Amino acid sequence: MRRTVSRIRKRIDMPSQDPAERRRNFQEVALGYSPEEAVEEASRCIHCPKQPCVAGCPVEIDIPSFLKLIAEEKFGEAAAKIKEKNSLPAICGRVCPQENQCEGVCTLGKRGEPIAIGALERFAADWERLNAAEQKLPEAGKQEGKVAVVGSGPAGLTVAAELARMGYEVTVFEALHVPGGVLSYGIPEFRLPKDIVRHEIEYVQSLGVKLLTNVVVGRTITVDQLFDEGYDAIFIGAGAGLPHFLNIPGENLNGVFSANEFLTRVNLMKAYEFPEYDTPVKLGKKVIVVGAGNTAMDAARNALRLGSEVTIVYRRSRQEMPARLAEIHHAEEEGIEFRLLTNPIRIIGEDGWVKAMECIRMELGEPDQSGRRRPVPVPGSEFVLECDSVIIAVGQSPNPILTKNLPGLEMTKWGTVVVDPETMQTSIPGIFAGGDIISGGTTVIEAMGDGKKAARGISAYLQQKARV
């Protein structure tokens, strides 16, 4: 056992696949704790009186209690404790930016390393799944009220699970053929295996949630029709799926994709198993990914696994990269090259296909509104990078398919929906919203936190409606 001289024991590292190995396969990178490792890591928690970790978790998991249960080897009970507050623990344990959430405020972090809360949450959920030891949560009585949820991403699934547990009748409508939102189409298999996503969604269904795929609300059925069909409240969790492009010449050449298209082909449609699966994806030898957020890292690492050499091009410097540090490290370890302070200005084609990208060097100037130093081009520093594919990962905004047909819905100039931050109700009574559609894009756990608040808001709305 790795006890150190300091009073605080060192965190147990989670084993992961060797970079040289994993860069060519789609299996999960992080391998998870063994029961012994989990017990040891969980027993590091000092159960400090203020428990700041709990407030750091947007869905308010009772962290100290579940850590204690793991330390006592009561793994199934630990999982049940987590599920009192979080219906998607195996997912959150894998993709939460814990360093900014629960772990970021853990008392142990002040003098040593915080408890690996995410890894332990993942452990408990995985243990329960693998040992088929699901514990039933207490059931609430039935409540009057029917709720329609638009979108089955983390926000929608959370609202649905919470309301179902309160006893409401809930139906989730999903546009795609697979539920899960970004969890299914965006985040790659090697970070979040789709079997796990499927399992946790089945769990949400087991709570009594009805789920209908292939329904594009606004087209297949309108919001008005939902109200006419007897739904008392509607939650919009349609995400921020509209991909941004750079608006530079050559962007519609063959070989240029949005990260969404590329990731959807690979993750949702399983193009990496073509021709077993019918959907193809085509990458050249040299791929450039533009952008440096989580989406860019995911696209880059997916491209690498398909056998390409990958370069990330980003117009700011390392400090400004929005992706999680761990993801940047993973990308570097796997051999992805970074070209920082570099901005694309033109994509050069030959016979309709990408051949190269012209870039310009940037330097950092004065800070802009976001507080980050604004990149400015260095005159005359243009240069050309050879490439045969380009993946654009420079952000996204809410898809207007639904919102543009809802007169009276208050929106921001960025196309996000305005809500009351307490109840999550929009400007239209009975319509609530949360997740990326109100934020423009944050994290799984923020979306779930919104879902939790919205469930309370919706319940209060329905109670009041029942009274009058």
Add this chain to the structure above:
Amino acid sequence: MYRIVDKRELADKITLFVLDAPLVAANARPGQFVILRVDEQGERIPLTIASTEGGKVTIVVQEVGKTTAHLRSKEIGDALADVAGPLGTPAHIEKLGTVVCVAGGVGTAIIYPEAKAFKEAGNKVITLMGARNKSLLFFTDELAQVSDRIIYATDDGSFGHHGFVTDLLQQLIDEGTTIDLVVAIGPIPMMRATCELTKKYGIKTVVSLNPVMVDGTGMCGACRVTVGGETKFCCTDGPEFDGHLVDFDELAARNCQYVDKERLSYSMYEEKRGCGGRCHG
């Protein structure tokens, strides 16, 4: 599950299916399409809604590759994995006067609901229908019923005018017909040629574009097309656009993006199908 309730061969490699898809049928309007998957390994492909009736959706599919071949192999009673829709912006139907519908190949199925809607809106509808040869013509009765006049052309002269539909359009113009709108739907070269002609005479022309799609909901940008110098997402902004503004070269190039993989997929399927026939037949 979306069950096939009817199936009919219309022409060489062109098949009509009626699907049980009540939610899609309820809100479908002319110009809209569905995205379907045949099975769990399947690709998502867009197909236009040719008509709807009581919870049923009719599609007409031409076999051009693996997925359309696989779909055509399905029989009445079989079920498709997914049918999502209606997608796309509905066609803009209004009373204009005389509307000329120019249909080529499988575009005939796509134009049919629009011709019908234009007729019902009180327009005079003239349909110009073209195909490579006689065996590829279909929906002639259906279209004749909703058209005030219908003229045919085949590339090889096996039926109607020997030549292209654009020749027929030129004739109409030469006869002095006042044309308020042309709707052209078919293969890219046909739509392009139609637009080149109508542009000369300043006749407003709407085309329905068919780029490769993935989600069909505006989420991926695979379907982007350039219209009037601006990038549009065909699945949400379209599929219909002002034909005089469309960059057809770009569309044609983008549609070839996966040709090698599509061929591989199709030939593997054909091989399997061929063998299946020989071994068990």
